[in-house]
Amino acid sequence: MSENLKTQNYSLLELSAKVEYALLALLELAKHYVRKTPVTMSDISAKHPIPERYLEQILSSLRRAGVVQSQRGSKGGFVLVREPRQLTLLEVVVMLDGEQKEKESLFEVTLEKNLLRDIWQEADMASQAILNQYTIQDLCDQREARLQKGQMYYI
DSSP states (O other): HHHHHHOOOOOOOOOOOOHHHHHHHHHHHHHHHTTOOOOOOOOHHHOOOOOHHHHHHHHHHHHHSSEEEEOSSOOOOEEEOOOOGGHHHHHHHHHHHOOOOOOOOSSSOOOOHHHHHHHHHHHHHHHHHHHHBBHHHHHHHHHHHHHHHHOOOOO
């Protein structure tokens, strides 16, 4: 491996803005899951710099997927329908970005191309397995742990 590649932070799996924003919104909704308190788009946007029009599209997609529910009225907003422990990160990725389809090659299939495709499929399966291990609740728990770790008490 060249020295140049070793020093760079390189990622094959790129987190799309849509998935990142959805996960941030779901974290906020998960905080209010037990009380079923609706959270407005403005509340989410105030905590995370997500454009409201984009957030509206994302929440609509999550609503159609049965993950969130919208409530109208002065006390309206969005609530998480599914329990945070039952919603994996992989499910969110697939809901919003769709399943990746294997591209068809117009060129001759060679031993080398098959080798490369097999390695990329193995990497993809490994990343899917990891994303399937983590739930929205895991993100909430890790956020809480980091918040607790970061707090300093003075006497």
